[in-house]
Amino acid sequence: MFGRKQDPPPEVDAPLVPEPPQPAPQGKGRPTPRRKESEARNRRPLVPADRRAAAKDARVKARVQRDLEYQAMRNGDERHMPARDRGPVRRYVRDSVDARWNLGELFLPLAAAFLVLQFVTARGAPVVAFASLVLLYVYILASVVDAWIMWRGLKKRLTVKFGESTLPRGLMMYAVLRAFQVRPSRLPKPQVKHGQHPA
Template identity: 35%
Template sequence: MFRRTQTTADDSPVSANDPKPAGKGRPTPKRRDAEGQRRRPVNAPQNRKEAYKQLRERQANDRAKAREGMLRGDERYFPARDQGAARKFARDWVDSRRLVGQYFLPFSLLILLFTWIPFPVEIRYYVNVAVITIGWPLMMVGVVLSSAWVAWKVKKLVVEKFPDEKNLKGVGLYAAMRALQIRKLRFPPPTVLPGGKPVPAKK
């Protein structure tokens, strides 16, 4: 008849030193606010000047990385005009040969140097005849003929070697323009030596 009453709650006070408090002590953040805190960048710029500074640093790092990649010969960092198997073949074909066009700039500087040297009057006449009247026209004719031959030859070889290549437009002119550059100033850098041997790896 008499049932024992079950206690449903403990009315004893909670000690202030209880290591397990009943609550977190702060309101639960909303999901939207929590996601916003996680997505916020760690180094977010505080103003426009700082944002511009960070942008310039990123751009400088990207340029340095791209230049290092091009110097290594990594085609991923090459400009669009230097990409593709046909352009690689044209570069190697030009770099493996000694062509008349690559001496055009040194020869032009040599002629300019001769015009600055204060030769005696009787010698200057012969210098002008030998260098300016004869040497310069012969060099120009040689450069024009050499460039035309390089453009024709490279275009012919590329068409034969890469029959399925779609982007062959301008590959002959590309090779001719490279042939006019001093070898050490060519970019992308040559990967073969005159004669066809690979360029030794830098230590």
């Protein structure tokens, strides 16, 4: 405890190792282009030299794209469908609407029949004409109520299956407009039969 302090061990200098020589920095091997030259190289004409040929090419490309989308909607190929019809959520909405008997899908034929009946009986039997008009309005109201009931049930199933945060906007109008279309005229074409509800 009170003994002599021990001397620290003598320091030994480590041998110096010479560092390898660093290569001298080299340039990029070419002069920096002037700003005017860079801008000229990147400049593209806003208006093509031949406007008619460019417009014709654009029309041809648009027609090819429309034909491709139309064929995709007829055969159910989702890769080439328009953006508003792509995705599993919209596919589920289409299948749900197509599997259900909707009052709206008979609206156009019945409305045409009621209007013809009204015009035919307007002079000879005004009571029949008035009754056909009232029946048409009752059918419209029933179709709207049916579409609302359809959307309420569909929205619950969509929320359970996909989650509310993943549902895109505009699904209600997408479903209701499809429900009011005559089934053979729907695009994309129905892929399920009546009663064949999606899981």
